[in-house]
Amino acid sequence: MLIPWLYSKQYTARQWITGRIFALTKRKARSQSDARGPRAQRPRKILMVATGLLGDTIMSTPVIIEARRLWPHAEITLLGRRRNCELLSACPAIDHFKEAASLPFSLRGAAGVKALKDWTAAQSFDVAIILLGDEFAYLLAEANIPVRVGVRGHLLEPCLTHTYDIGSPRTWGPGERLNAIRCLGFDVPDSLPRLWVSDTARESARRILSELGMDSSERYIALHPFGSTRYQWWPPERARQLADGLWSEQGLKTIIIDGPETRDYATEISTGNLLATPALLEVQELLALIEGAALVVSTDSGPFHIAGALGRPLLGLFRSTRPEHAQRYPQAQVAFGQEPACARNCSWNRCDSVPCLQLDGLSVERVLSEIGRIQSSTFCASGSGE
16 A cells, blocks of 8 residues: 555655646746637637546536537547547547547656657647646646646646636536636536447447347346445346346346456356346447446446436436435436445545445345336336327
8 A cells, every 4th residue: 555655645746846836937927828819719729638537527528519619610639548538439529539648747658748748739729628637737838738728726727827616526517617618708508418429339239239149129227336446336246136137027138337347247247137248348339338228227437427428217326425426417316325334434435344335235126116116207208298
């Protein structure tokens, strides 16, 4: 634990020092004078930085949509990690993608950062908006981008020309990210996140279903019991029981949605009614499988946001200590686990038990009941519209 702690401390310290040096040289003041011109209002080339988690990237999509609406003739480039670029690869609002192979201030990626800095400077962007990836502020300043927008209060804030507030880092959502546009003087309304699926990914999903022995028209449930840490998992052994219950009660098979870090576990727990995909999914294939699902059941993780942004019927399995995203999507229902001991022993982002006692308290019977309630309301809503 000591080495990760030391790495984190030096990473933070180097950003603080860089920000202070930038502020002391008064380069920010000079940059702000450049930002008042027409390039801030009528940009030709816009860079969007999004290098965060998939769920956070999805909640930031309204900014990209609004940027395209406000500046229909501008070229918009997304700078992100590979999975960020794959996630938004079918977005019609984005013209170009640039993968960030290295992150600024990384000790091991100096050469990659230098190459990225040179590329950024050569593009002559008029505006850069940091959605996720505050550590890029200095790189954007070094590239002499005249309008640089980022989150207020970050260590590298002196490197920015415009800042926006996201409120609490724990609870921000799409509305707070839209402040990245508002701080430039534009009045934009709150809007829901959106995602786009390519036709190539849909075809690939049909092939995956065929390899699983399913007809492309066969209805299925998509299940994601995992999370970025083990205490965020719904006990995966219950996935088999849930799949058996869905098969016996409704004749629906369940496809378990997994990532590279949970691939072996998903394969191990798969059965006749709980199917694991035959290979690791590309992000767009994941989107296509979720898009085609009759219902998605997911923990508070990337697939929850994917299903929400695609408008799919959705059941979230949440800890009551982390309710902030439960109401992000109007079609989503959420089952909250309850455990009084968590209020005493756990913090907002750390559980004293693995798995989390709150998620462990969500029984298969409870989940089946919630699924039945969602399907009943969906059926009634569709029936009333006919």
